Amino acid sequence: MDYGHPERADRLAAEYAAGLLRGGARRRFERLLPAHPALAAAAAQWADRLELLGNRIQPVEPPARVWIGIQRKLFGAANDAQAPSPVSPVSLVRPDRHQDRQLRVWRVIGSAALAASVALGFLVIRPVEPQAPIVVVLHETPQGLALSKTGFVASVSPDGRALVLKPLGPMKIEASQALELWAVPAEGTPRSLGLLASGDGATTVVRAGLLKGTKAFAVSLEPAGGSPTGQPSGPVVSAGNV
CATH class of the missing domain: 2.60.40 (Immunoglobulin-like)
Known part of the structure; x- marks a missing residue:
């Protein structure tokens, strides 16, 4: 395979930077980098692009009751005494309107981010069909x-x-x-x-x-x-x- 071809090198580098190359394919790509300058340059460019994109995403702090719910699922109700509980037990059963609105907004943001990632995967990081020499x-x-x-x-x-x-x-x-x-x-x-x-x-x-x-x-x-x-x-x- 001609790894110096610009389009092929760019697509492989995009899959590598996004973590879509797994197992043997990822190890084979890493072994090819020292011998193929075009491939190494494309990989570095994609790493910079994804790092820049990640830096633009603002962190979202989930409500405290979300962490409590996670701890309950992992460790059971016996761990409640050790879990931080900034909200009342009543709010754990039936959150007020403000908290419920925050949770819905957080879910919408997460769904939108997931949809954007999937769309980016289809539009930019399309898989390369291998061709035998x-x-x-x-x-x-x-x-x-x-x-x-x-x-x-x-x-x-x-x-x-x-x-x-x-x-x-x-x-x-x-x-x-x-x-x-x-x-x-x-x-x-x-x-x-x-x-x-x-x-x-x-x-x-x-x-x-x-x-x-x-x-x-x-x-x-x-x-x-x-x-x-x-x-x-x-x-x-x-x-x-x-």
């Missing part, structure tokens, strides 16, 4: 079995703007050689997507239209620094259809 397996060619002896797996973001290529085993090439990734069209010449990372690490490519007109991905063995011709000049060691 497109996975392409690049198998070894006969030349590849004799050289690098490994295949690759490519994960392409659903919008076709990012690709992560990982080797399926150790790559063994000479110091004077390099592996280069190519997008192969149905017709025409392949276009280079850059050199593969050294060692067994993953290679990340960020480029618009990675899948546009692409029929297959291929890896060729080239001199250090890449193909001198702009086209595959060495043997193709691994390839896979999209």
Whole structure:
């Protein structure tokens, strides 16, 4: 998934700041923050927005009899002697008009706040439907079995703007050689997507239209620094259809 996409980063950050990401999804989001500046910036902006909104809400002190009612439900009537009772026992049974009006106002305020929160959740923090990446397996060619002896797996973001290529085993090439990734069209010449990372690490490519007109991905063995011709000049060691 392309976490640098502005709209996707903003929606995920909104869910995180509002506490809608739970469990594994929340932990996964927190692990992504250090590696994705756009995601971290969006999360910080949403935290500031919600903090500002919270500071504008004036606290409402509920009537004392509400706390007494809560204590009765939690601890029973035996706790009444220890509970603060600023109002008379008669008012506990039948509140006067002023207290009853206060209670109704407090309930209206609470209901309105709840309705506003639900509306905000639907209008601003809409859930993002996850989209699976497109996975392409690049198998070894006969030349590849004799050289690098490994295949690759490519994960392409659903919008076709990012690709992560990982080797399926150790790559063994000479110091004077390099592996280069190519997008192969149905017709025409392949276009280079850059050199593969050294060692067994993953290679990340960020480029618009990675899948546009692409029929297959291929890896060729080239001199250090890449193909001198702009086209595959060495043997193709691994390839896979999209």
